[in-house]
Amino acid sequence: MPLLPRRFERLKAVLDRRMGDLTVLLEQVDKPHNLSAILRSCDAVGVLEAHVVSMAGRTPTFNCTSKGSEKWVPLHRHPSTAEALRQLKAQGLRLYGTHLSVDAIDYRDCDFTGPTAFLLGAEKWGLSEEAIELVDQPIVIPMLGMVQSLNVSVATATLLFEALRQRQAAGSLPSQGEGVDPQRYGRMLFEWAYPEVAAWCNRQGRPYPALDGEGAISETLPRNVRLRH
Known part of the structure; x- marks a missing residue:
């Protein structure tokens, strides 16, 4: 079934507002409910992608809490915290870790x-000693009650929406796709629009077909390739 133009415009509008310079790294956050809720918040705020370091032998899984957000926010798995942080720092990201310490700030x-x-x-x-050593700034969300911490998904949402608020106030939110590398933008738009065709292209080792202005594929594909989106 061909992609309807209004659906294509919806996908573009969402991707146009994605932020490649705002992300989360989750260390051993393996409960499906928490992971699902966090990805849902990432999608709501406009986070391009998220990262996770799972416990040994664990594979990230999701439940209905995500509302399908795992389809729109790629979750990258890393073998270790040190490797994940090295990659994030190489991207120029400043690392803020939730950790109650004398150096932590509001x-x-x-x-x-x-x-x-x-x-x-x-x-x-909480965070491992390795992560605490490598963060640029430990932060806290002040509590007024008897309990001294929030559920991890709620804490993540609180931080993400504060980042969104600050960026809105600064007038720095992307609106025309400038928050995503152009080559990455084209690949993600195709994968969002035609995930089964994208998977077939990857298996074949061939580039994605071009899309026209209404989101239709601009070449004839084999009849056995399904155009479901």
């Missing part, structure tokens, strides 16, 4: 308008 006193990555750990034990 998250509202931070500037999240620049390239930003939030690090959050599992609720039982």
Whole structure:
């Protein structure tokens, strides 16, 4: 079934507002409910992609809480925290880790308008010592009650929406796709529009076909390639 033009415009409008310089790294956050809720918040804010370091032998899974957001926010798995942080720092991201310490500052006193990555750990034990050593700035979300921490998905949403608020106030939110590398933008738009064709192209080792202005594929594909979107 061909992609309807209005659906294509919807996909473009969402991708146009994605931010490649705002992300989260989740360390051993393996509960499906929490992971699903976090990706849903990432999608709502306009985060391009998220990152995770899972416990040994665990594979990230999702439930209905995500509302399908895992289709729109790629979740990249890393073998270790050190490797994940090295990659994020290489991208020029400043690393903010949620950790209650003497060096931690109120998250509202931070500037999240620049390239930003939030690090959050599992609720039982928080960030690892390795992560704490490598973050640029530990941060806290002040609590007024008896409990001294939020659910990890709620904490992530709080931080992401503060970053969104700051960027809106600064007038720096992307609106025409400038938040995504142009080559990456084209690939993601095709994958969003035609995931099954994208998978077939990847298996064949061939580039994605071009799309016309209304989102239709501009070449004839084999009849056995399904155009479901």
